[in-house]
Amino acid sequence: xxxxxxxxxxxxxxxxxxxxxxxxxxxxxxxxxxxxxxxxxxxxxxxxxxxxxxxxxxxxxxxxxxxxxxxxxxxxxxxxxxxxxxxxxxxxxxxxxxxxxxxxxxxxxxxxxxxxxxxxxxxxxxxxxxxxxxxxxxxxxxxxxxxxxxxxxxxxxxxxxxxxxxxxxxxxxxxxxxxxxxxxxxxxxxxxxxxxxxxxxxxxxxxxxxxxxxxxxxxxxxxxxxxxxxxxxxxxxxxxxxxxxxxxxxx
Ligand SMILES: Nc1ncnc2c1ncn2[C@@H]1O[C@H](COP(=O)(O)OP(=O)(O)OP(=O)(O)O)[C@@H](O)[C@H]1O
Numbered sequence: 001x002x003x004x005x006x007x008x009x010x011x012x013x014x015x016x017x018x019x020x021x022x023x024x025x026x027x028x029x030x031x032x033x034x035x036x037x038x039x040x041x042x043x044x045x046x047x048x049x050x051x052x053x054x055x056x057x058x059x060x061x062x063x064x065x066x067x068x069x070x071x072x073x074x075x076x077x078x079x080x081x082x083x084x085x086x087x088x089x090x091x092x093x094x095x096x097x098x099x100x101x102x103x104x105x106x107x108x109x110x111x112x113x114x115x116x117x118x119x120x121x122x123x124x125x126x127x128x129x130x131x132x133x134x135x136x137x138x139x140x141x142x143x144x145x146x147x148x149x150x151x152x153x154x155x156x157x158x159x160x161x162x163x164x165x166x167x168x169x170x171x172x173x174x175x176x177x178x179x180x181x182x183x184x185x186x187x188x189x190x191x192x193x194x195x196x197x198x199x200x201x202x203x204x205x206x207x208x209x210x211x212x213x214x215x216x217x218x219x220x221x222x223x224x225x226x227x228x229x230x231x232x233x234x235x236x237x238x239x240x241x242x243x244x245x246x247x248x249x250x251x
Contacts, residue, residue, distance in 0.1 A: 003066050004029050005169045005199050006082075011050055011060030020046040021057065022223040028169055028199045033191065035202045035210040038220035044203045047220070048171055051201070052084055053077045065168060083167025083198065085158045085175060093147035097138055097157055100146055101129035104161030132163040135197070136190065152183030156190060167198050176206040188213055211235075 004027035013021040020043045028034050036044050049055040051062055053074035061070045069077050078084070091100050105128045133139045136156040141149065149157065155175055162170065175191070176184050188209050191200060195215075204210050210217060211231045218228040219240050227237045234240055 002030055004063070005065055006051070006201065007063040008047070008051060009061045009063065011047070011057045011062070013046055013050060013055065013057050019223050021050065021060075024060070024220075024223075024225055026218050026225060026228060028201050029215075030199055031195055032215040033195045033200045033202055033213050035204055035214035035217045036220060037204065037207070037210055037217060042220040043223040044220055045173065046223075048173055048201075048203055052082060052171055078165060081166070081168030082171065083162040083165050083169065084171045084173075085155075085162055086173055089154060089158060091146050091154060091157060091161070093145075095146055096142065097133065097144050097146055097149065098126075098129060098142040100157060101132050101142075101160050101164060102126060104132070105129050105164035128164050129160075132160040133157075135163055136160040150183060151179055152186050155179065155183075155187055159190070159194065163197075170194070170198050170200040171203075172200055173203045174205060175202070176204055176209050184209060 006028040008024055008026050011021050011024045012019065024047060026034070026036075036047065038044055046055065050057045053069070053072060053076075057070065061068055063069065064077065064080055064082060067080065069080065069082075072080075092103065095103070102125050105125045130139065130142070133142055136159050138153065138156055138160060141153065146154065146157065175187060179187060184206065191202070191213060194200065202210070202214065214231060216228060216230060217234045218225050219234060219237075220226075221243050226243060227234060227240050229237065
């Protein structure tokens with residue numbers, strides 16, 4: 001079998017007496033969207049933080065393309081190809097779309113922030129930023145103030161900023177949150193195409209999006225993965241139905 005792009009191996013994390021991650025193992029394969037679902041407080045954000053490097057697991061390892069990154073800081077994981085979008089937007093609303101993308105490309109190089117004019121003249125930064133905007137379909141909005149974009153377009157710009165890093169995997173924390181029906185539909189189409197560029201570990205509360213998009217779904221309950229499978233397998237899984245979804249409901 002091909003090597004997973006990302007692997008979580010036996011990760012455990014406690015906060016005092018609370019076990020937020022209990023011996024969690026999962027992987028992300030090339031070309032797939034793997035959704036992580038679970039009730040509030042199940043431990044999704046805690047797991048993502050350990051994968052991204054913000055939190056250190058008590059035990060267990062994180063592997064990125066066969067390399068053990070457990071001891072590496074977030075920036076180093078990002079440099080190695082771990083791309084991320086956040087629950088809360090990290091965009092500068094007063095800047096243009098292109099400036100935000102350039103800022104992303106600049107951050108990737110670990111450069112000290114410099115004045116806009118010379119930065120905007122650097123052709124490789126610019127071309128990287130413009131390529132990322134092209135990929136998310138925002139090229140024609142390059143001169144628009146970011147604050148003037150729709151919510152859906154801002155989500156796309158966040159992905160573009162992550163793309164300037166040329167990620168090998170994506171971690172996405174609730175990208176659908178706050179979007180209306182039309183924007184959600186558009187973003188879903190976008191994520192659907194994006195998986196070929198880099199596989200996505202997707203934390204999402206929007207079950208319609210999850211069941212429509214995910215190649216595999218893992219269900220986290222009280223810090224423990226109780227099932228991993230395709231949408232059909234998860235729908236049919238009796239543990240999922242009784243523990244998480246409620247025996248009566250059908251996801
Ligand atoms: N830094 C911390 N210190 C103590 N407890 C924490 C900390 N971070 C998370 N927890 C606890 O760990 C558990 C898992 O929280 P987490 O935020 O990972 O869940 P979640 O599945 O992401 O929830 P939500 O869907 O609401 O975002 C919760 O009981 C939470 O209160």
